[in-house]
Amino acid sequence: MLASGIMDEDAGSMKHMIDCGAGAIVTKSIGIEPREGYPNPTVIELEHGILNAMGLPNPGIKNFKQEMQELSGSKVPIIGSIFGKNSSEFTFLAKEMESFGADAVELNLSCPHAKSYGLEIGHDPKIVQEITTKVVAQVTIPVFVKLSPNVMDIVRIAKAAEAGGAHAVVAINTIKAMKIDIITGKPILSNAIGGYSGKAIKPIGIRCVYEIAQEVQIPIIGVGGITSGEDIIEYLMAGAAAVQIGSGIYYRDVTIFKQICDEMKAWMKVHQYQNISELIGAAIQ
Amino acid sequence: MINIQVTKVLEVQQETKTVKTLTFYHSEPVKPGQFYMVWIPGIDEIPMSVSIIHHDQKGITFRKVGIATEALFRMKPNDAIGIRGPFGSSLSLEGNHLFFVGGGTGIAMLAPAIEMAREQGKQVTVVLGAKTKSDLFFKNRIRNTGATLEIATDDGSQGFLGLASELAKQLLQQEDIDAIITCGPELMMKQLLDISKNIPFQASLERYLKCAIGLCGQCCIGEGLRVCKEGPIFNGKTLKNVKDFGKYRRDSAGRKIPL
Numbered sequence: 001m002l003a004s005g006i007m008d009e010d011a012g013s014m015k016h017m018i019d020c021g022a023g024a025i026v027t028k029s030i031g032i033e034p035r036e037g038y039p040n041p042t043v044i045e046l047e048h049g050i051l052n053a054m055g056l057p058n059p060g061i062k063n064f065k066q067e068m069q070e071l072s073g074s075k076v077p078i079i080g081s082i083f084g085k086n087s088s089e090f091t092f093l094a095k096e097m098e099s100f101g102a103d104a105v106e107l108n109l110s111c112p113h114a115k116s117y118g119l120e121i122g123h124d125p126k127i128v129q130e131i132t133t134k135v136v137a138q139v140t141i142p143v144f145v146k147l148s149p150n151v152m153d154i155v156r157i158a159k160a161a162e163a164g165g166a167h168a169v170v171a172i173n174t175i176k177a178m179k180i181d182i183i184t185g186k187p188i189l190s191n192a193i194g195g196y197s198g199k200a201i202k203p204i205g206i207r208c209v210y211e212i213a214q215e216v217q218i219p220i221i222g223v224g225g226i227t228s229g230e231d232i233i234e235y236l237m238a239g240a241a242a243v244q245i246g247s248g249i250y251y252r253d254v255t256i257f258k259q260i261c262d263e264m265k266a267w268m269k270v271h272q273y274q275n276i277s278e279l280i281g282a283a284i285q
Numbered sequence: 286m287i288n289i290q291v292t293k294v295l296e297v298q299q300e301t302k303t304v305k306t307l308t309f310y311h312s313e314p315v316k317p318g319q320f321y322m323v324w325i326p327g328i329d330e331i332p333m334s335v336s337i338i339h340h341d342q343k344g345i346t347f348r349k350v351g352i353a354t355e356a357l358f359r360m361k362p363n364d365a366i367g368i369r370g371p372f373g374s375s376l377s378l379e380g381n382h383l384f385f386v387g388g389g390t391g392i393a394m395l396a397p398a399i400e401m402a403r404e405q406g407k408q409v410t411v412v413l414g415a416k417t418k419s420d421l422f423f424k425n426r427i428r429n430t431g432a433t434l435e436i437a438t439d440d441g442s443q444g445f446l447g448l449a450s451e452l453a454k455q456l457l458q459q460e461d462i463d464a465i466i467t468c469g470p471e472l473m474m475k476q477l478l479d480i481s482k483n484i485p486f487q488a489s490l491e492r493y494l495k496c497a498i499g500l501c502g503q504c505c506i507g508e509g510l511r512v513c514k515e516g517p518i519f520n521g522k523t524l525k526n527v528k529d530f531g532k533y534r535r536d537s538a539g540r541k542i543p544l
Contacts, residue, residue: 039328
């Protein structure tokens with residue numbers, strides 16, 4: 001499926017990702033009010049990954065209704081990503097997303113670079129459990145919780161989401177990182193600190209999924225650095241039941257969805273796997 | 286790959302009261318129509334089409350309209366700027382008689398294509414539109430290529446009195462044209478597309494850009510067409526199916542804003 005924050009701010013882009021073969025779409029993270037995000041530079045390419053600090057730009061839940069309505073009747077599930085300051089904002093947004101036709105919601109409790117949102121609340125297991133419990137009680141659609149690797153113990157947060165009744169956890173969000181230009185001596189991102197994604201972070205995502213899989217029963221959606229069919233196999237073996245693609249679009253463009261599915265099928269054939277379920281958690285003793 | 290190079294401003298050329306050209310060294314090959322993300326350290330990063338291509342020396346030409354361009358406007362030789370790119374699609378120069386229409390600062394990105402077309406021996410007609418005579422720039426640069434230059438000003442202070450698109454309409458009726466290539470205000474480009482009939486058409490679009498590498502979706506038009514990747518140059522066939530063209534753009538928050 002398409003990860004949140006990539007080609008998913010308007011209905012036209014999301015339709016295009018569906019046509020390109022995404023099995024589900026996670027929308028851009030939407031909040032209560034429109035937010036412009038940070039000034040540029042907001043995204044830069046580094047040697048082994050992509051660094052971004054967008055600052056949660058989004059048109060606000062009210063304006064997003066039109067985009068969601070344009071997607072009604074899509075052949076794949078649309079998962080509404082939402083971010084808020086507290087459980088009442090999250091429940092309001094989740095209910096709105098449900099009423100707009102979202103098939104599930106993903107709670108962004110892990111954005112690494114926006115003040116009073118994301119990681120600032122998502123690092124505390126108590127808050128994560130409270131928000132999840134309240135959202136789950138207010139909507140009938142599945143609730144996913146997206147986790148940050150920027151914590152001492154991601155398993156504790158995953159368990160808190162599970163205790164709150166989450167239907168799945170999504171791991172991982174980006175990793176706090178920074179780039180300084182040594183000629184001017186200035187950080188390049190306008191927010192100085194951002195989140196690192198892309199190829200470099202795959203081993204971290206694999207480790208997080210592997211650790212979580214041993215402690216929680218709900219499905220894990222793996223995300224972080226996937227650019228090939230073999231990367232997906234690795235995430236599945238670590239314990240993921242599904243995966244998301246984000247920065248992979250930079251490395252292999254929008255055709256990545258079809259390409260990696262083909263690569264995965266070919267690999268499974270060569271290695272004599274019949275079914276994806278044989279791969280899930282295969283690395284866990 | 287680390288795709289940001291911090292380089293020094295080489296020369297600054299004042300084109301009008303509010304328009305300047307900066308040149309810098311950047312060895313990556315670039316084609317007319319492509320753009321850079323220009324980082325003004327500590328201030329902003331903005332997309333700028335290439336306006337000068339001379340071996341390793343490249344240039345950008347801009348009007349001061351906001352904080353970022355005002356900071357660029359104050360730059361002197363040896364000041365540091367960061368360059369990402371070049372990004373995006375480039376102009377096709379197919380055809381024997383090419384018709385360029387530049388409105389406002391649009392002529393900046395058309396100039397390297399005009400020079401290239403003339404070097405290839407093509408017949409070139411250029412319509413240059415501006416509000417008033419003192420806003421016109423690159424007149425000599427275009428005349429020096431041997432292209433036919435037609436000028437339109439909104440107040441009639443030089444050349445045709447009226448919009449560039451109105452002058453273009455008259456000329457298109459008189460001349461045999463193989464291709465229309467335009468950059469300028471989107472409503473002007475939309476009018477040109479509407480009168481282009483079957484003549485191959487290319488326009489350079491401008492949208493709020495963030496990543497410039499086809500990821501963030503900020504600049505998408507129509508059904509997932511990225512101005513930074515599939516664009517900024519789009520052909521007429523594509524634009525006829527893009528319902529936002531000439532209608533609205535999206536701001537930094539992703540809200541639709543009528544043009």
